[in-house]
Amino acid sequence: MKILGIDPGLGRCGFGLIETGRSTKALDFGVVTTTVDAPLPVRLKELYDSLIEVFDETKPEMVAVEKLFFAKNITTGIAVAEARGIVLLVAGQKGLPVYEYTPNEIKKSLTGYGAATKTQIGEMVRMHLGLEKKPKPDDAADALAVAITCSFLYQMGRGDKYEFSNNRRKK
Numbered sequence: 001m002k003i004l005g006i007d008p009g010l011g012r013c014g015f016g017l018i019e020t021g022r023s024t025k026a027l028d029f030g031v032v033t034t035t036v037d038a039p040l041p042v043r044l045k046e047l048y049d050s051l052i053e054v055f056d057e058t059k060p061e062m063v064a065v066e067k068l069f070f071a072k073n074i075t076t077g078i079a080v081a082e083a084r085g086i087v088l089l090v091a092g093q094k095g096l097p098v099y100e101y102t103p104n105e106i107k108k109s110l111t112g113y114g115a116a117t118k119t120q121i122g123e124m125v126r127m128h129l130g131l132e133k134k135p136k137p138d139d140a141a142d143a144l145a146v147a148i149t150c151s152f153l154y155q156m157g158r159g160d161k162y163e164f165s166n167n168r169r170k171k
Helices: 040-058 074-093 103-111 118-129 138-154
Strands: 002-007 012-019 025-033 062-066 098-101 160-162
Touching: 002 040, 002 138, 012 040, 012 138, 025 040, 025 138, 040 074, 062 074, 062 138, 074 098, 098 103, 098 138, 103 118, 103 138, 118 138
Parallel strands: 002 062, 062 098
Antiparallel strands: 002 012, 012 025, 098 160
């Protein structure tokens, strides 16, 4: 099964595609960036267009997204929430099931410790996927961590799941 993990963000949105089976391997990972000085609507459109390309190129069977747990800076939190909305919109347009996991669930599933550091997460991603080096940047490693978490917890029926239909309101 091909799972696309997403670490949502407006400036940098991480993505990581894994394939599960007898073993789990990384097929693709990276980040989507937006123009820092552009107005918010322009940045959201850039993110949308880039994510459409990522989804079309990677052809996932399901999507795993990190939940927005809380933000210390409300402005940053709102921007991340809007970026998450774009991720969910693209997944919905593609008709893919979406699974969501909190940062704590991701850290626990990879390291057994809910307060693991980014360095620890990156190392566990590297080990689990048999990579020579930790994936860079951290946003890509985090996206792979979300996908790996989904591969672990999906079989146990854990994670908030959303499925989209083409039902539309009729007038």
